[in-house]
Amino acid sequence: MDIVKGVLDRSRLAAAKGITAVENEYPEATGIMQALYPHTGRAYILGITGPPGAGKSTLTDKLAKEYRKRGKTVGIIAVDPTSPYSGGAILGDRIRMMDIAMDEGVFIRSMATRGSLGGLSQKTADAVKVLDAFGCDIIIIETVGVGQSEVDIVKTADTTMVVLVPGLGDDIQAIKAGILEIGDLFTINKADREGVEKLHIEIEMMLELSGNKTGWKPPINRTIASESEGVLSVMDSIEAHAKYLKESDELKTRRAESIKTELLAMIAERIRRHINKTVAETRDFENTILRLQQREIDPYSIADDILDKIIKQ
């Protein structure tokens, strides 16, 4: 089938095949993406991240439902960067159990690590573009957010929501600090749990410490997503942020930044492949490693030597 034509004709099967092509790095993937690219840039992209167990999937489910009520079509990409073995099966199961999975106006897809994580971030960005060209009004990227790779994944979103939950212990503090930077809105889920006030104050304090360089002050909402409590307030905050981005022209700046990051990552990935082919898989390189291991040479000088051989100056 012609995947590009299918996607533009709103065929679910074509969209699924397009994402599969991207995910598995089929040879036709680049051609598909090149053809779809002119048809992208219309969807609004929402990133949802937060530590394991914060209830991100449930909240995503409820938000998607609310968007459907408002007549919007929704794409959901659930990214699981931590599970090379399970191939995202666990996340996939959870996704399939979502209430909205049977809705024709909702397209759900899970993506997991196959190979490098840099690759996963690129593949997620491409999957978003497929769903954008396919015609989804809203695309939600949901990812477990605790490391840099997850941050990279949600960076492509227009609005990023960080979901936290009271009482996850001390180490979580560090995580919060790490993802604060990317949060346009914060949601304290499971807000009937003990520690909600403490967490709220902590987020406020950290936001103050980090300083506000834009005209947007990240709101902190509270939800009990499993009971749909507070979901409408979250929706309001998302809409308010979208409005702010458009009116302040920041949407354009952000998207330019995101394209730039993506392009640089693509170049880096291509170079990585080039190095693997021309340097890492040669007999000469094996010999270099042996000499390094015997401390006859040092890696810092060798890295410079190899660079000189690869790069046009």
Added chain:
Amino acid sequence: MDIVKGVLDRSRLAAAKGITAVENEYPEATGIMQALYPHTGRAYILGITGPPGAGKSTLTDKLAKEYRKRGKTVGIIAVDPTSPYSGGAILGDRIRMMDIAMDEGVFIRSMATRGSLGGLSQKTADAVKVLDAFGCDIIIIETVGVGQSEVDIVKTADTTMVVLVPGLGDDIQAIKAGILEIGDLFTINKADREGVEKLHIEIEMMLELSGNKTGWKPPINRTIASESEGVLSVMDSIEAHAKYLKESDELKTRRAESIKTELLAMIAERIRRHINKTVAETRDFENTILRLQQREIDPYSIADDILDKIIKQ
């Protein structure tokens, strides 16, 4: 002061300054590392990783104490990849509270994200080399292990221990799958908690599923680190693994692999810097981004074009 000479003369101050030079990318850092490199490769490197709240710091503390009893000097590098804002301050505080922090035979250092995470993994590897040249017999790298970046950090270790804890909920399952691959030993800490048997069986099942390609079957120990319970069994397992690596010649293979990974990462980092300087910061590139944003061109073709300009074919 001459940092290289100081480190080789076992000056703590020199070692601290060496790591600071590496961490902050001082111009002299490369020279220091080049000079220290021939004096590395003697320490045994233990990686400890696991989800937030698993009690890794406490376990590290107890293991370090036990090594001291056996007459070994210990270096501890605690890596916090999640906290760009706090600058590792939270982790640093926890580290300074360790019992063994006052012991002259123990060198403790925390490292946090400043800039790119790829950078952090390289800086950790360099800090390990400083402590190796400084004369530490055992070097423990402790990191919160939930994403690929943390996996990269502990990959340089000879023995990697994954610390888990019962009852952390569903999402943790995915994390477990992700870090299983790198575990040479598993420790279930807080083993007096409910769910310890379930977790034990889950780890065993996953290990069976993943298949065992070497002669080493990862042991699963149980500890209550805060009460020093089970720490000696963990020590035995570490020693057994070290013995296995040496006798099977796998230590040499692993270290060669680790040097290879590190060298390739160094090259990639240098290329990244080169691209930023020669491509990303030019007026021409800004124009490209604008045209991409207007969908006049597509990033996949542009990435290839830029590659042709940079790379010698």
